[in-house]
Amino acid sequence: MVSLTLVLLAGQACAAPGLAVEPHEVREWLTRIHNAANQRNFQGTFVVSSPGAMTSARISHFYVGADQFERIEPLDGQARQVLRHNGVVHTVWPFDKVALVEQRDVVKSFPSLLQDADDHVADFYDVSLQPSERVAGHEANVLMLKPRDEFRYGYRLWTDKQSGLLLRAEILNALGETLETSAFSSVDIGVRAQPDMVLLPMRKLAGYRVLKPQLTPTRLEAEGWKLRKTVAGFRQLSCIRRPLDVMATADSKAAAGQLIQTVFSDGITNVSLFIEPYNADRHPRPAITVVGATQTLMSRQGDFWITVVGDVPRVTLRAFYDAVDRNK
Numbered sequence: 001m002v003s004l005t006l007v008l009l010a011g012q013a014c015a016a017p018g019l020a021v022e023p024h025e026v027r028e029w030l031t032r033i034h035n036a037a038n039q040r041n042f043q044g045t046f047v048v049s050s051p052g053a054m055t056s057a058r059i060s061h062f063y064v065g066a067d068q069f070e071r072i073e074p075l076d077g078q079a080r081q082v083l084r085h086n087g088v089v090h091t092v093w094p095f096d097k098v099a100l101v102e103q104r105d106v107v108k109s110f111p112s113l114l115q116d117a118d119d120h121v122a123d124f125y126d127v128s129l130q131p132s133e134r135v136a137g138h139e140a141n142v143l144m145l146k147p148r149d150e151f152r153y154g155y156r157l158w159t160d161k162q163s164g165l166l167l168r169a170e171i172l173n174a175l176g177e178t179l180e181t182s183a184f185s186s187v188d189i190g191v192r193a194q195p196d197m198v199l200l201p202m203r204k205l206a207g208y209r210v211l212k213p214q215l216t217p218t219r220l221e222a223e224g225w226k227l228r229k230t231v232a233g234f235r236q237l238s239c240i241r242r243p244l245d246v247m248a249t250a251d252s253k254a255a256a257g258q259l260i261q262t263v264f265s266d267g268i269t270n271v272s273l274f275i276e277p278y279n280a281d282r283h284p285r286p287a288i289t290v291v292g293a294t295q296t297l298m299s300r301q302g303d304f305w306i307t308v309v310g311d312v313p314r315v316t317l318r319a320f321y322d323a324v325d326r327n328k
Contacts, residue, residue, distance in 0.1 A: 018128050018129070018130065018144075019128060019129040020126070020127070020128050021127040021128060021129060021143075023122035023123075026121055026122040026125075026127050027121075027122075029127070029143060029159075030121060030267070032159070032164035033113070033157070033159055033164055033165075033166050034112075035164065036111075036159075036160070036163050036164035036165040036166070037061075037111050037112040037113070037165065037166060038063065038068060038112065039063045040061070040063060040163050040164075040165055040189060040190070041061065041062050041063060041189075041190060041191045041192070041193050042059075042060075042061050042165060042187055042188060042189045042190070042191060043058075043059070043060045043061075043187070043188050043191050044058070044059060044136070044184045044185075044186050044187030044188060045057070045058050045059075045075075045184065045185050045186050045187075046059060046110060046111070046182060046183060046184045046185065046187075047181075047182070047183055047185050048110070048180065048181070048182045048292075049180070049181050050179060050180040050181070050291070050292030050293065051292075053291065053292060055074065055075075055076045055077075056074075056075045056076060056185070057072050057073060057074045057075055058071075058072070058073045058075065059071070059072050059073075059111075060194070060197055060198075062193040062194060062195055062197075062198070063193065064193050064195055067085065067086060067195070068084070068085070068086055069084070069085055069193075069195040069197070069198040069199070070082075070083070070084040070198065071083055071084075071197050071198050071201075078093065078095075079093070079094055079095055080092060080093045080094070081094070081201065083198050083201055083202050084198070085195075085198055085199065085202065087103055087104060088101070088102075088103055088202075089101070089102045089103075089104060090201075090202050092201065092205075092208070096209075097207055097208045097209060098208060098209045098211065099205050099208045099209070099210045099211070100211045100213075101210060101211065101212045102212075102213065102215060103215070104215055104240075110166065110169060110182035111165060111166040111167070111169075111182075111184070112166075113157075113166055113169055113182075113268070120233065120266075120267060121145075121266070121267040121268060123148075123233065124147065124148050124149065124151075124152065124232070124233040124266055125145040125146060125147055125148060125152070125154075125155075125268070126145070126146045126148060127143065127144070127145055127146075128143075128144045128146075129141065129142065129143065129144075130142035130143070130144050130156070132161075133158060135158045135160075135167040135168045135183065135184065136167055136168075136183070136184040136185060136186050136187050137186070138160045138161075138162075138167055138187070138189070139160070139161045139162075140158040140159055140160055140161060140167050140168070141158070141159050141161055142156065142157070142158050142159075143155075143156070143157040143158075143159065144156050144157075145157070145268065149232060149233075150174075150313060150315050150316075151231060151232055151233065151234075151312065151313065151315065151316045151319065152233070152266060152268070152269060152312055152313070152316065153171050153172060153173060153179065153269070153293060153311065153312065153313065154171070154172035154173075154174075154176070155169060155170065155171060155172065155268060156169070156170040156172060157169050157170075158183075160189060162189070163189050163190070165187075165189055167183065167184050167187065168181065168182070168183035168184065169181070169182045169183070171292075171293040171311055173313075174313075179292055179293040180292035180293035180294075180311070213242055213243045214242070214243070215240045215241075215242050216240060216241045216242070217238070217239070217240055218239055218240060218241045218260065219239055220239055220260070220262060221327065223241065223260050223275070224326060224327045225260070225275060225324060225325070225326060225327060226324075226325055226327055227320075227323040227324060227325070228322075228323045228324075228325050229323050230323070231264070231271075231316060231319045231320055231323070233266040233267075234264040234265065234266050234271060235264060235265065235266075236262060236263070236264050237263045237264065237265050237270075238261075238262070238263050239260065239261070239262040239263075240260070240261050241258050241259070241260055241261075242258065242259060242261060243257070243258060243259075244257035244258060244259050244276055245257065257276065257277060258276075259274055259275060259276035260273075260274070260275040260276075261273070261274050264320070269310060269311050269312060270310055270311070271308065271309070271310035271312055271316065271317070271320060272308070272309050272310060273306070273307070273308050273320055273324065274306070274307040274308075274309075275304055275305075275306055275324070276304065276305050276307075277303065277304060277305070278300050278302075278303050278304055278305045279305070282305075283298070283300065283305045286298060286299035286300065287299075288314065288317075293311040294309065294310070294311050295309070295310065295311075295312065295313070295314055295317055296308070296309040296317075297309075297314070297317040297318065297321055299321065301324065301326070302326065304326075306321055306324055308320045308321050
């Protein structure tokens with residue numbers, strides 16, 4: 001049987017509509033998408049839209065040797081830049097002269113949608129090929145991911161035939177309705193690498209208030225917490241202790257509350273769990289909010305406030321919340 005990856009690299013059109021992808025070939029698809037987002041040079045404008053909301057941003061990504069450089073400039077709201085060199089991330093607000101500098105693992109966002117090419121994705125999604133389409137002037141293969149359970153949404157992914165770069169992603173509910181779309185309106189792939197677009201503004205912080213919050217790797221168990229049960233398909237990626245109020249930590253000696261952040265992934269989407277001390281002024285009442293595909297559940301557990309957020313159905317957030325327990 002000819003490898004699906006070889007077909008892709010040859011730039012041939014997809015086969016029949018709705019052609020099922022064999023589980024052992026799902027990894028080849030996801031690896032190509034993942035690698036393209038990390039190891040290709042590209043520049044473009046992408047738009048994130050959901051019912052009643054739309055945002056856009058310019059993105060430049062360069063890959064030089066083993067180094068990645070990324071610059072994202074949102075085109076809506078307060079002016080800011082997000083600059084990344086590998087795991088060092090600067091968020092810069094030029095008008096306020098404030099820069100937030102963090103050394104951390106980057107939670108993926110468009111077009112780096114995937115955390116990795118997880119071997120277990122095919123256990124929780126049925127994957128199929130759809131008819132080819134064009135996105136932002138590029139011929140694209142179309143991949144459909146239908147969840148096998150109630151704990152995750154469906155996805156429709158458009159990937160550039162030549163490079164594998166993710167050009168468009170839709171998040172779908174159980175009825176097949178689009179909850180959120182992320183897509184390039186224009187993109188140039190294979191551009192010349194310009195790492196100074198990232199490095200120079202990272203170095204020009206004279207006159208800025210530079211915040212460097214301490215992010216301490218930890219474990220839920222070490223912080224006095226546990227999950228009574230895991231949610232099917234999700235595995236823990238990271239667990240850190242971080243300042244509750246970043247702006248209050250400009251002076252590293254200043255006392256500040258701490259919160260625990262744990263990130264889980266099923267290889268396609270993430271769920272973040274936050275645990276912090278309960279404060280009646282900050283946490284007036286339990287709530288569930290929905291913005292596009294992103295749902296957030298917030299509620300009190302004894303002396304603590306638990307927040308669970310992710311691009312997942314409400315049942316998934318509830319499952320994580322119900323599983324969180326204080327060690328006795």
